Amino acid sequence: MMVPATSAAPQSGAHDKVPLLELEHLQMLFPARAAAFGGKRGHVHAVDDVSLALAEGETLGLVGESGCGKTTLARCAVRLLAPTAGKVRFRGADITSLGPRAMRPYRKHMQIVFQDPQGSLNPRKRVRQIIGAALELSAGGSGDDRLRMLLDQVGLNPEHANRFPHEFSGGQRQRIGVARALAVDPQLIVLDEPVSALDVSIQAQVVNLLDDLQDEFGLSYIFVAHDLSVVRHVSDRIAVMYLGKVVELSPAEELYRRPVHPYTLGLLGSIPIPDPVVSRSRPRQLPRGELPSPIDPPAGCRFHTRCPGATDICREVEPPLTLYPGGHEAACHHPLNVSSSDIAGAVRSPAASRSSGSVVPVPPGG
Amino acid sequence: MTLRDTGTGHVPVNESAVGVLDVPAEPYAAGAATYRLALRRLRHNHRAIVFGSLFVLVVVLCLLAPVYARYIAHTGPNVQHITEVLDINGKSVDVVSLTGVPVGPTWHSRFFLGADADGRDLAVRLLYGGRTSLAIGVMATAITIVLATVLGLVAGYYGKWTDGVISRVFDIVWAYPALLLAIALGVSLATGGISIGPVQINSGSILIPTLVIGIVYVPYVARPIRGEVLALREREFVESARALGFSNFRIMASEILPNLTSTLIVFVPLQLAHSIILEAALSFLGAGVQPPAASWGTLLASGAPLFNVAPYLTLAPATMLVITCLGINVFGDGLREALDPRATVRTGY
Numbered sequence: 001m002m003v004p005a006t007s008a009a010p011q012s013g014a015h016d017k018v019p020l021l022e023l024e025h026l027q028m029l030f031p032a033r034a035a036a037f038g039g040k041r042g043h044v045h046a047v048d049d050v051s052l053a054l055a056e057g058e059t060l061g062l063v064g065e066s067g068c069g070k071t072t073l074a075r076c077a078v079r080l081l082a083p084t085a086g087k088v089r090f091r092g093a094d095i096t097s098l099g100p101r102a103m104r105p106y107r108k109h110m111q112i113v114f115q116d117p118q119g120s121l122n123p124r125k126r127v128r129q130i131i132g133a134a135l136e137l138s139a140g141g142s143g144d145d146r147l148r149m150l151l152d153q154v155g156l157n158p159e160h161a162n163r164f165p166h167e168f169s170g171g172q173r174q175r176i177g178v179a180r181a182l183a184v185d186p187q188l189i190v191l192d193e194p195v196s197a198l199d200v201s202i203q204a205q206v207v208n209l210l211d212d213l214q215d216e217f218g219l220s221y222i223f224v225a226h227d228l229s230v231v232r233h234v235s236d237r238i239a240v241m242y243l244g245k246v247v248e249l250s251p252a253e254e255l256y257r258r259p260v261h262p263y264t265l266g267l268l269g270s271i272p273i274p275d276p277v278v279s280r281s282r283p284r285q286l287p288r289g290e291l292p293s294p295i296d297p298p299a300g301c302r303f304h305t306r307c308p309g310a311t312d313i314c315r316e317v318e319p320p321l322t323l324y325p326g327g328h329e330a331a332c333h334h335p336l337n338v339s340s341s342d343i344a345g346a347v348r349s350p351a352a353s354r355s356s357g358s359v360v361p362v363p364p365g366g
Numbered sequence: 367m368t369l370r371d372t373g374t375g376h377v378p379v380n381e382s383a384v385g386v387l388d389v390p391a392e393p394y395a396a397g398a399a400t401y402r403l404a405l406r407r408l409r410h411n412h413r414a415i416v417f418g419s420l421f422v423l424v425v426v427l428c429l430l431a432p433v434y435a436r437y438i439a440h441t442g443p444n445v446q447h448i449t450e451v452l453d454i455n456g457k458s459v460d461v462v463s464l465t466g467v468p469v470g471p472t473w474h475s476r477f478f479l480g481a482d483a484d485g486r487d488l489a490v491r492l493l494y495g496g497r498t499s500l501a502i503g504v505m506a507t508a509i510t511i512v513l514a515t516v517l518g519l520v521a522g523y524y525g526k527w528t529d530g531v532i533s534r535v536f537d538i539v540w541a542y543p544a545l546l547l548a549i550a551l552g553v554s555l556a557t558g559g560i561s562i563g564p565v566q567i568n569s570g571s572i573l574i575p576t577l578v579i580g581i582v583y584v585p586y587v588a589r590p591i592r593g594e595v596l597a598l599r600e601r602e603f604v605e606s607a608r609a610l611g612f613s614n615f616r617i618m619a620s621e622i623l624p625n626l627t628s629t630l631i632v633f634v635p636l637q638l639a640h641s642i643i644l645e646a647a648l649s650f651l652g653a654g655v656q657p658p659a660a661s662w663g664t665l666l667a668s669g670a671p672l673f674n675v676a677p678y679l680t681l682a683p684a685t686m687l688v689i690t691c692l693g694i695n696v697f698g699d700g701l702r703e704a705l706d707p708r709a710t711v712r713t714g715y
Contacts, residue, residue, distance in 0.1 A: 080605055100611070107611035120602035124624035133620075134610055180606065 018092040019053040026086035042295040046072040048244035051351035059221040061235030069244040111181035115193035117173035121165035128161040134183035171202035243302040250328040258337040260330035320356035323349040407704040414700020421693030428496035443494040448485035495660035503642035509580025514587035522595025536585035552653030575654040635698030639691040
């Protein structure tokens with residue numbers, strides 16, 4: 001892995017101008033299958049009251065284990081899904097409930113790259129057709145030259161335009177997916193686990209490609225990943241999600257140096273280290289047990305069923321997302337790695353869930 | 367900045383790594399290559415080729431019916447020769463005897479397969495009947511496939527109440543045995559004809575059995591299509607098309623439909639055989655093609671009462687039906703095997 005050349009983007013959501021994308025108290029519920037007789041019809045709380053903002057040119061990492069709602073959040077952000085509640089704003093314009101036709105002008109500003117490079121390309125179409133269809137929307141012309149330029153920009157041989165997706169390797173397919181997203185000249189690209197399906201050796205190449213393209217075209221990314229190692233070097237800020245909620249949000253390096261939420265600490269401990277000696281010797285505090293059902297999420301802090309430091313208050317009151325001095329936000333009653341002055345300066349974050357309490361965190365044992 | 371690539375040393379990052387990454391894809395292929403591969407498998411399936419050729423032979427013979435009638439048999443399909451006397455190898459034979467028994471196969475140019483009770487040339491009627499049967503089969507298959515594709519696509523893609531309405535209609539059609547439904551529709555329409563606005567179909571027209579057969583089979587094809595669309599709709603390339611703002615029609619027509627082609631190709635021979643058999647059954651029961659027009663079904667119907675004295679009247683059309691449907695079905699099986707991706711494992715391609 002390597003460090004990108006730039007990270008010139010604002011570190012904490014620029015307040016002086018309108019963010020590129022704002023999610024406000026976003027909620028996405030999916031109806032769950034009802035029991036056969038007299039069963040109460042529940043909902044899967046995929047995303048439950050999440051507020052995030054993305055500045056121009058910024059990369060927001062979105063991390064969490066499978067089923068935490070990060071992909072649903074990503075799809076709501078580009079309006080592939082219509083959220084149950086909350087708002088999606090693009091450059092200040094509310095696009096939450098726009099129909100497919102009204103959404104069309106915004107489509108060329110926001111694109112998505114999917115996890116499965118095989119599934120995201122129509123197996124019956126040649127690369128020329130796949131990217132050509134996206135080029136129709138582009139203002140920069142849809143000629144053959146543009147197609148060849150795009151393929152070249154993503155590191156593919158322009159001669160391969162007439163091939164079918166199955167004739168490429170996984171990494172190359174993902175490059176085709178990136179080229180398709182780039183074809184419409186977007187400002188925002190949501191990367192939904194863009195490298196999870198790739199070999200480790202190919203992952204770095206694709207991540208570097210994405211990083212270079214960001215510099216070249218001034219793109220903003222929402223980079224979804226299920227482990228913290230992938231997003232470390234590309235993200236300006238990282239949001240950690242657990243069971244539909246954002247539990248921690250902080251500038252990227254800060255998160256690794258000083259995780260505040262126990263779940264983040266657990267995620268950091270689960271990053272594989274390719275050296276058994278180092279790996280065994282590091283102190284680890286992994287979350288216990290299984291992810292609870294998102295149909296009936298635990299009361300209070302959603303993480304309390306697996307948290308080693310959970311107390312009574314965690315079982316009763318949902319901790320609010322708390323803004324600590326320095327722009328670090330976390331939702332925990334017993335924050336780690338914070339000094340008493342940090343806690344003294346802590347305020348309830350404007351992005352905190354509406355259902356969360358207003359209790360100020362207390363230091364462990366305090 | 368470099369990245370260590372296992373085995374092959376250093377791979378320059380962000381430069382053209384295409385040459386290094388150019389590894390062959392999965393063993394099973396999609397896209398146009400599927401069809402090329404399928405065609406190659408089909409060519410090696412001798413059984414399918416032989417039976418397919420048999421069907422083609424039947425089609426060619428039936429298409430040549432007017433030529434046979436005019437230049438070999440010197441008669442038409444509906445020309446009666448009841449009072450004529452034939453000269454066979456020096457013997458005088460009545461086309462239809464005084465007791466009503468028609469002449470058997472002469473193996474000569476005239477009345478090659480014998481005559482029917484009205485003194486008509488059976489061989490000529492058999493070929494003309496084949497034209498009718500095949501035409502109804504082909505048109506009914508086309509109706510079935512087109513309707514089933516459209517309905518299956520719409521039901522599977524839109525889901526919700528659209529799917530509910532369409533699927534319940536399918537259930538209703540499906541609740542009746544295809545033959546019973548076709549008889550009911552055929553009988554009621556055959557007597558009165560169809561008159562919907564400017565569209566007028568006379569009661570004797572072969573379009574009536576064609577429509578009946580075409581519609582009766584729609585749910586049988588539309589259901590699997592709908593199921594496949596349900597799966598395809600969730601694929602990420604469809605979502606990607608949605609992210610590009612494509613209309614629903616465009617997504618259905620240009621993203622999903624091309625992925626249904628191999629299923630549809632498999633259904634064509636299957637439906638063709640089914641339609642031809644249903645036509646024969648309907649016509650046999652009087653709910654299909656109306657006499658004097660010939661089809662294999664009407665030939666069977668008119669020959670059946672004379673089975674004891676003139677069995678060839680039923681055996682000839684029955685044989686044609688068997689050869690045709692066997693040819694189609696064995697070829698269709700080969701086609702399905704060739705298109706099935708799992709066939710890769712079985713045949714070793």
